[in-house]
Amino acid sequence: MLPEAGLSFAASFAPALLDPARSTPEVVTGPNGKAANRRYDVYRNNVTVSLIDALAAIYPAVQRITGTDFFRAMARFHVRSNPPTSPLLFEYGRDFPEFIAQYEHAQAMPWLADVARIERAWLDAYHAADAVPLSPARLSAVRPDRLADLVFIPHPAARCLRSDYAAVTIFAANRDEAPVMRIDASTPEDALITRGEFDVTVRRLPPGGAVFADGLMSGRPLGEAAASALEAASEFDIAANIAGLIEAGTFTSLSCGDPS
Amino acid sequence: MSTVIKQVPPAAMPLRFATPIGGVAGTSFKPEHLPDILEAGPRRGFFEVHAENYMGAGGPPHRALETIRRDHPLSLHGVCMSIGGPRPLDKAHLARFRSLVARYQPALVSEHLAWSTHETSFFNDLLPLPYTEATLACVCDHIDQVQEAIRRPLLLENPSTYVAFRESSMRETEFIRAIAERTGCGLLLDVNNVFVSAINHGFSALDYLADFPLSRVGEIHLAGHAEQTDDEGDLLLIDSHDGPVADAVWKLYEIVIRRRSAVPTLNEWDSKIPDWPVLQAEAAAAQAILDRHQSTAMAGDRHAA
Numbered sequence: 001m002l003p004e005a006g007l008s009f010a011a012s013f014a015p016a017l018l019d020p021a022r023s024t025p026e027v028v029t030g031p032n033g034k035a036a037n038r039r040y041d042v043y044r045n046n047v048t049v050s051l052i053d054a055l056a057a058i059y060p061a062v063q064r065i066t067g068t069d070f071f072r073a074m075a076r077f078h079v080r081s082n083p084p085t086s087p088l089l090f091e092y093g094r095d096f097p098e099f100i101a102q103y104e105h106a107q108a109m110p111w112l113a114d115v116a117r118i119e120r121a122w123l124d125a126y127h128a129a130d131a132v133p134l135s136p137a138r139l140s141a142v143r144p145d146r147l148a149d150l151v152f153i154p155h156p157a158a159r160c161l162r163s164d165y166a167a168v169t170i171f172a173a174n175r176d177e178a179p180v181m182r183i184d185a186s187t188p189e190d191a192l193i194t195r196g197e198f199d200v201t202v203r204r205l206p207p208g209g210a211v212f213a214d215g216l217m218s219g220r221p222l223g224e225a226a227a228s229a230l231e232a233a234s235e236f237d238i239a240a241n242i243a244g245l246i247e248a249g250t251f252t253s254l255s256c257g258d259p260s
Numbered sequence: 261m262s263t264v265i266k267q268v269p270p271a272a273m274p275l276r277f278a279t280p281i282g283g284v285a286g287t288s289f290k291p292e293h294l295p296d297i298l299e300a301g302p303r304r305g306f307f308e309v310h311a312e313n314y315m316g317a318g319g320p321p322h323r324a325l326e327t328i329r330r331d332h333p334l335s336l337h338g339v340c341m342s343i344g345g346p347r348p349l350d351k352a353h354l355a356r357f358r359s360l361v362a363r364y365q366p367a368l369v370s371e372h373l374a375w376s377t378h379e380t381s382f383f384n385d386l387l388p389l390p391y392t393e394a395t396l397a398c399v400c401d402h403i404d405q406v407q408e409a410i411r412r413p414l415l416l417e418n419p420s421t422y423v424a425f426r427e428s429s430m431r432e433t434e435f436i437r438a439i440a441e442r443t444g445c446g447l448l449l450d451v452n453n454v455f456v457s458a459i460n461h462g463f464s465a466l467d468y469l470a471d472f473p474l475s476r477v478g479e480i481h482l483a484g485h486a487e488q489t490d491d492e493g494d495l496l497l498i499d500s501h502d503g504p505v506a507d508a509v510w511k512l513y514e515i516v517i518r519r520r521s522a523v524p525t526l527n528e529w530d531s532k533i534p535d536w537p538v539l540q541a542e543a544a545a546a547q548a549i550l551d552r553h554q555s556t557a558m559a560g561d562r563h564a565a
């Protein structure tokens with residue numbers, strides 16, 4: 001779309017903001033004929049640094065793992081190729097985990113993208129709509145012969161992520177400043193992210209737990225979800241898992257399937 | 261059925277604070293200060309938040325803002341509306357802004373004379389615009405839309421800038437005065453921005469203030485700035501909001517308050533955020549200046565009565 005007459009300034013001003021190869025736009029100047037290169041660079045710097053800072057705020061564990069210099073270099077590439085499309089910065093960086101997975105210099109840390117996925121889900125849970133979590137008493141009140149048909153409504157903050165690596169342990173160890181002990185990164189771990197009463201929590205799910213949680217959160221009846229979980233892990237404990245999911249605030253409501 | 265907690269309806273959030281709130285000093289509200297603020301209890305003054313930080317659906321940010329709003333007047337400061345840009349306003353963003361105004365009943369609502377979005381990219385900075393008849397018409401149209409949406413006047417903030425546009429045909433003060441006259445909007449005078457732009461563009465800050473429609477000012481901002489140099493090696497000030505207010509800016513502020521008396525004043529601090537007492541001390545310094553000139557004005561009121 002062509003801008004209206006006299007309104008082409010933004011189209012002239014914007015392209016060089018994230019592209020250091022472009023020169024200062026001709027449309028701007030310093031006062032009294034002064035040059036505008038360093039002046040325009042203030043805007044380039046504000047844009048680039050503030051967006052890198054935004055990624056650092058969303059992905060603090062990734063930054064702690066890689067170190068600040070590595071992180072900022074990686075984030076700068078991402079910011080320049082994928083600037084935000086929403087003015088809500090807490091929505092930014094959804095494609096950053098995939099970028100990390102492809103990033104040449106991060107290949108030695110194959111679990112890093114999954115840690116980033118947990119951090120992104122953490123922030124989504126943080127801003128998700130408020131809802132009262134399902135009370136455990138609701139499950140106790142269900143007749144045993146109706147349990148298999150139970151269907152659950154997921155809490156807006158609830159997320160489930162699977163990893164081939166020890167992503168939950170690595171995430172948890174790097175979200176604060178405490179020293180990190182040696183972690184065996186090769187143990188697969190699945191994450192449950194919820195916001196119960198107040199704060200976001202990230203839990204590690206037992207074997208089969210992610211299949212079970214995913215099934216229930218996508219609306220499959222309890223019996224079906226449990227069967228899939230048992231297929232995935234023969235030692236799967238249905239009672240402990242459903243109690244754990246409810247206690248974590250994964251759901252807001254339940255119903256006994258087809259009302260007919 | 262989902263048991264989603266209902267948002268507090270506007271009627272249940274009593275305004276409780278007279279608007280205009282008068283000559284009180286406020287601070288930026290930063291969530292890390294919440295425990296200190298609550299421990300100290302309700303205080304004179306107000307808190308300002310960036311609207312975009314509270315545009316999520318729910319969670320801790322809204323809980324914190326509701327807590328603050330219960331005992332203090334609130335100033336809702338929009339940063340990303342892109343009022344100064346050539347593109348139509350983002351309707352979804354405008355709707356979010358309107359909901360926040362309805363939900364929190366802020367005493368003050370403001371936005372910037374700047375733009376931050378172009379095509380599909382959001383640049384997260386307050387970018388400058390040329391001052392021409394064409395941009396004036398566009399900005400006024402955008403402000404009409406915002407004021408129509410929120411059903412109240414908006415306070416528009418003067419920018420700090422580092423470059424000028426060759427095509428500009430009006431002074432910034434002339435441009436801002438015309439906007440206020442055409443749209444009926446109020447103004448947010450950022451005194452630090454005046455000082456920063458005056459140094460950067462080589463004009464007199466006092467002349468700018470003399471030319472600024474002070475009667476329209478509904479809020480004042482104060483903030484710290486940083487120093488760099490331009491291509492010629494001359495001083496270039498950066499509107500960094502990361503430190504205390506400079507002495508020169510305090511002097512300009514006192515000149516404005518002497519002329520305008522009671523105007524709510526905010527100490528902005530957005531980066532390298534200090535402990536709460538430091539921010540509170542900055543606000544106390546502004547409050548002292550406000551009180552000094554308020555007592556004279558109030559004496560004048562009594563004489564008039």
